[in-house]
Amino acid sequence: MNVMLSWSSGKDSAWTLHTLRQQGVNVTSLLTTLNSTHDRVAMHAVRRQLLRAQADAASLPLLEVDLPWPCSNEIYEHRMTEACARAKGMGVTHVAFGDLFLADVRQYRVEKLKPTGLEPIFPLWGRPTPALAQEMIAAGLRAVLTCVDPKQIDAKFVGRQFDANLLAELPASCDPCGERGEFHSFVYAGPMFKAPLNVQVGEIVTRDGFTFADVQFQPEAAAKG
Secondary structure (H helix, E strand, O other), X not given: OEEEEEOOOOHHHHHHHHHHHHOOOEEEEEEEEEEOOOOEEOOOOOEHHHHHHHHHHOOOOEEEEEEOOOOOHHHHHHHHHHHHHHHHHOOOOXXXXXXXXXXXXXXXXXXXXXXXXXXXXXXXXXXXXXHHHHHHHXXXXXXXXXXXXXXXXXXXXXXXXXXXXXXXXXXOOOOOOOOOOOEEEEEEEOOOOOOOOOEEXXXXXXXXXXEEEEEEEOHHHHHHO
16 A cells, blocks of 8 residues: 555644554655645645645655646646546555545545545544544644634634644634634644744735635754754
8 A cells, every 4th residue: 555645734634644654554645736826735825835844844755736726626626637647657556635524525535536546545534523633732743723714713713823722712613623624724743744843923814704824934943953
């Protein structure tokens, strides 16, 4: 089994990497889609530079799929099919996803992978999310919330650390892992990385109905540390 991991830059994909490695699975690469207009990971709004720093910290090659903005579903699926073909040509046999419990999302991935010859796997599927969130934090995963849906939770949570204090303050209606899109995150440290990334939270903006925190990389400070 040679696994390519769908990498969002957030905690669930990072924890999926850690889980697979603990199971002895050979993770060969990371796959990420980016908004080419803004040069950022879609929804997470993470800069390409940070994404590449994550891949380096994980000691894995990164397959970047650039998408136009706006992007039709047809273009998205075409470019993802091309990326899967490239991955299969490099010996990849499976694609791992960090999905937790949304059945429609899982079924979509299964259906779209069928023609590619790659098999989907879902290492975290069905894990109770309150316990899973606490497990991540206890193991040393560190992340910052980069995007919040203010229709679901207060925008004040954007830019916050994903930690025990955050979990305690989230409303009961919010999934602790943000699986329903309540929030998205960027991981800068954890057992899946060889060293932590030095980052700081910059400007907070509201755009297209979401509130974003601009996380910035501090490579010189990281090197000194």
